Amino acid sequence: MRLYLMSQDEGFVRCIDNGPHVPKETITGLVEADGTIGTDKIVVKHPDDCTPEDLEEVNKYKRAMNIMFNGIYSDMFECVMNSPTAKDVWDTIRNLYEGSKQVRENKMQLLIRQYEYFQSIPGKSLSETFSRFQKLLNGLRLHKRVYLVKDSNMKFLRSLPKEWKSTTVSIRNSYDYKDHTLDRLYGVLKTYELEM
Incomplete structure (x- = not known):
């Protein structure tokens, strides 16, 4: 509003x-x-x-x-x-x-914890994992907690299941993945997913 x-x-x-x-x-x-x-x-x-x-x-x-x-x-x-x-x-x-200031603080702490322990859920698609991660980042932004793009990208890459390991390692070894937005990183991963 x-x-x-x-x-x-x-x-x-x-x-x-x-x-x-x-x-x-x-x-x-x-x-x-x-x-x-x-x-x-x-x-x-x-x-x-x-x-x-x-x-x-x-x-x-x-x-x-x-x-x-x-x-x-x-x-x-x-x-x-x-x-x-x-x-x-x-x-x-x-x-x-x-909620009150205390409730907002508790929500922020919960979101931070969810971010720190974020992992993909077995059986969920890349799109569902990305959507859940993006929703988490948006919640953190609402509480004025913003992570660096490179940190969010690394967190998302490390949260993917083992089947993605070779893809994520090759992306992490690329020199510019840290400069990609999370949306662009998702686009690169989606391309890999279509080729798998």
Whole structure:
């Protein structure tokens, strides 16, 4: 949803993070009760004094809330409909989908463990193994854990079953496999699979 909000207007995310825009103005030259000129004072603008830019910023907040409300299921809407701010709505949605910070940390640790012990499953095809590995890498990226391309490639090659050993050794001995994307490496392996 965050990506969708940013694609509509990056100001939406700013509204969620910083709260609604409140148009303000500085009043200068205020005279104190003793007749001296006081310091400048920042006050909220009267609605009639708001510029079109001010009104646009105020409306961004409302539109961001509207997008979030329309982008969730009705049962989740019931959990957020009384949230006082867009930030509260966002945090509630995030916790409902991703869990608390502790849950997210545990998920990341689980994904790291799955990555470290990743192996192909006997009887599964190269395509199924690649899909499972790619899903694992995507999950890790969501948790801001990214591995170097060469490390991911090596991990994938080493996870393949023994029938692939001669192919993986020849690929590992090639000078440029470390520079391939995982998709390109998969393409090379798929070519070998068709020739086997």
